[in-house]
Amino acid sequence: xxxxxxxxxxxxxxxxxxxxxxxxxxxxxxxxxxxxxxxxxxxxxxxxxxxxxxxxxxxxxxxxxxxxxxxxxxxxxxxxxxxxxxxxxxxxxxxxxxxxxxxxxxxxxxxxxxxxxxxxxxxxxxxxxxxxxxxxxxxxxxxxxxxxxxxxxxxxxxxxxxxxxxxxxxxxxxxxxxxxxxxxxxxxxxxxxxxxxxxxxxxxxxxxxxxxxxxxxxxxxxxxxxxxxxxxxxxxxxxxxxxxxxxxxxxxxxxxxxxxxxxxxxxxxxxxxxxxxxxxxxxxxxxxxxxxxxxxxxxxxxxxxxxxxxxxxxxxxxxxxxxxxxxxxxxxxxxxxxxxxxxxxxxxxxxxxxxxxxxxxxxxxxxxxxxxxxx
Ligand SMILES: Nc1ncnc2c1ncn2[C@@H]1O[C@H](COP(=O)(O)OP(=O)(O)OP(=O)(O)O)[C@@H](O)[C@H]1O
Ligand SMILES: [Mg+2]
Numbered sequence: 001x002x003x004x005x006x007x008x009x010x011x012x013x014x015x016x017x018x019x020x021x022x023x024x025x026x027x028x029x030x031x032x033x034x035x036x037x038x039x040x041x042x043x044x045x046x047x048x049x050x051x052x053x054x055x056x057x058x059x060x061x062x063x064x065x066x067x068x069x070x071x072x073x074x075x076x077x078x079x080x081x082x083x084x085x086x087x088x089x090x091x092x093x094x095x096x097x098x099x100x101x102x103x104x105x106x107x108x109x110x111x112x113x114x115x116x117x118x119x120x121x122x123x124x125x126x127x128x129x130x131x132x133x134x135x136x137x138x139x140x141x142x143x144x145x146x147x148x149x150x151x152x153x154x155x156x157x158x159x160x161x162x163x164x165x166x167x168x169x170x171x172x173x174x175x176x177x178x179x180x181x182x183x184x185x186x187x188x189x190x191x192x193x194x195x196x197x198x199x200x201x202x203x204x205x206x207x208x209x210x211x212x213x214x215x216x217x218x219x220x221x222x223x224x225x226x227x228x229x230x231x232x233x234x235x236x237x238x239x240x241x242x243x244x245x246x247x248x249x250x251x252x253x254x255x256x257x258x259x260x261x262x263x264x265x266x267x268x269x270x271x272x273x274x275x276x277x278x279x280x281x282x283x284x285x286x287x288x289x290x291x292x293x294x295x296x297x298x299x300x301x302x303x304x305x306x307x308x309x310x311x312x313x314x315x316x317x318x319x320x321x322x323x324x325x326x327x328x329x330x331x332x333x334x335x336x337x338x339x340x341x342x343x344x345x346x347x348x349x350x351x352x353x354x355x356x357x358x359x360x361x362x363x364x365x366x367x368x369x370x371x372x373x374x375x
Contacts, residue, residue, distance in 0.1 A: 196247045
């Protein structure tokens with residue numbers, strides 16, 4: 001899969017910019033603040049439905065503009081499609097939000113996100129494997145979403161179930177006692193069933209993904225950290241296999257933890273409490289790794305992700321490398337360049353061309369980025 005063209009209108013520092021991209025490597029080179037990351041952010045938003053750094057869509061509208069527009073021509077094996085997203089800020093008479101379009105026709109986000117497939121390396125993510133588990137769960141779900149649209153729908157539904165169930169648990173705690181639980185047993189049974197069913201299928205997909213990723217991750221991590229053999233696992237509350245088996249296990253845990261859940265008025269069972277665990281010889285990465293080791297582990301994870309996407313969807317993702325190369329030592333930088341598939345489209349940014357390894361630069365189209373435009 002590759003991007004043939006991207007166009008930005010009133011997105012961040014760009015009023016109107018149209019870029020034709022080559023199949024291989026494009027290097028965006030320019031001073032700090034010139035607008036390099038903005039381009040990668042736009043591509044990421046269009047592909048994955050979210051920005052890696054904006055707090056909200058308003059951040060991404062060019063200052064003073066009320067609508068931003070990103071378009072791309074996405075060439076896949078079977079066809080070429082035009083993918084568009086319009087970000088609408090608050091303005092009189094217009095509803096805020098996003099509009100998604102595919103070949104000019106309005107669509108739901110779920111039907112457009114994933115048309116373009118990217119794997120991104122952003123400096124913001126260096127701590128992904130050291131942060132709180134929430135970031136890793138989001139990362140893992142976003143990854144599964146790239147190849148399975150049901151996952152997106154189910155995680156959203158699961159979120160809704162959690163909110164209802166937590167509200168019910170709060171009511172039970174306030175009303176107190178077995179009488180309340182009897183009076184509301186039908187309601188509780190309803191939410192328990194929904195919770196465990198969705199939990200089973202979400203956790204099964206996540207666990208299967210991590211399993212499929214594992215070998216590629218180990219291999220990639222050896223490229224970066226020869227003396228630190230890293231391993232990855234889905235740290236789940238149950239070690240059951242299929243979605244149905246997992247659902248049954250969650251049901252058992254719901255009974256076991258029922259009293260505590262009411263007491264704490266929160267749902268303790270389910271994939272919102274599970275984690276993507278990276279370990280070296282049994283130790284959690286977060287407990288000992290240096291910043292550089294963290295970065296290596298994240299790079300390995302992303303390379304494994306790209307291989308996994310290709311394996312599952314048959315499409316090679318576009319690689320977005322924002323400033324990553326300049327932060328790596330020469331050996332790791334070479335390791336990363338070597339690990340990139342030869343036929344991949346790569347969009348890389350750097351403050352100066354010398355920051356890009358010769359092997360990557362040799363065949364690259366170098367685009368000079370200046371505030372508001374790309375030469
Ligand atoms: N909503 C916005 N409207 C207009 N300009 C914006 C907006 N958001 C950010 N900018 C501008 O975009 C520029 C930052 O762009 P970007 O992050 O792409 O820089 P960069 O080239 O990646 O720089 P660095 O080398 O420091 O990473 C800044 O000058 C910032 O002021
Ligand atoms: Mg940048």
